[in-house]
Amino acid sequence: MSEISRRGALGAGAGIAAATALGASGTARASTEKPAKPTYVLPLAKSAPAVHDGGTLRGAHEKNFPIFAGQQGSVYLVHLDPGGVREPHWHPSAWELNYIISGKADWSILGTHEDGSYHNAVFSAGAGELVFAPQGFFHYFANSSNTDGLDVLVMFNTSSGEPNDDIGIVGTLNSLPREILAASFGVPVSAFAAVPKDLKPVVITRRR
Numbered sequence: 001m002s003e004i005s006r007r008g009a010l011g012a013g014a015g016i017a018a019a020t021a022l023g024a025s026g027t028a029r030a031s032t033e034k035p036a037k038p039t040y041v042l043p044l045a046k047s048a049p050a051v052h053d054g055g056t057l058r059g060a061h062e063k064n065f066p067i068f069a070g071q072q073g074s075v076y077l078v079h080l081d082p083g084g085v086r087e088p089h090w091h092p093s094a095w096e097l098n099y100i101i102s103g104k105a106d107w108s109i110l111g112t113h114e115d116g117s118y119h120n121a122v123f124s125a126g127a128g129e130l131v132f133a134p135q136g137f138f139h140y141f142a143n144s145s146n147t148d149g150l151d152v153l154v155m156f157n158t159s160s161g162e163p164n165d166d167i168g169i170v171g172t173l174n175s176l177p178r179e180i181l182a183a184s185f186g187v188p189v190s191a192f193a194a195v196p197k198d199l200k201p202v203v204i205t206r207r208r
């Protein structure tokens with residue numbers, strides 16, 4: 001290759017590199033790409049909690065963690081203050097797996113079985129233990145301690161946000177006429193006079 005040809009080839013290569021670095025207007029282009037969102041990561045412990053009288057609730061579900069959409073999964077971080085109670089409830093379309101991070105919890109899980117009877121399991125569980133509540137089983141847990149907090153990581157096989165898949169005992173009772181409740185319990189209607197009639201989710205409360 002002659003010296004003239006060699007210089008021409010080198011010049012063409014430099015021209016291609018320059019064209020790549022320049023925009024259509026011939027000026028250098030600054031990068032405008034934003035860093036990728038943390039699709040697979042949610043700082044759950046740092047997220048804003050739902051504050052209740054008795055504790056707090058932080059959740060990861062399809063509304064605030066889009067990767068959960070269609071995956072049939074959600075996670076909640078429940079903190080119960082001393083005396084705190086997770087309202088008795090059940091989930092019509094999800095089971096619930098609870099990992100106790102710290103503290104001790106008193107549990108009750110009520111379900112039907114093949115013999116046609118109700119089976120009510122009453123027990124306590126501590127840090128490092130798993131508690132499973134089958135789909136549709138009525139259950140609650142409460143902080144066993146009057147001095148220390150309780151932290152529980154709760155996992156569901158639904159992407160829906162709680163309490164969208166949660167039917168609590170307060171809402172259940174208040175959806176029924178007092179005379180129906182009285183007939184079911186075999187007591188006078190006046191026995192329910194002091195029960196508030198608000199039809200709303202409670203989720204977390206405390207012992208009075």
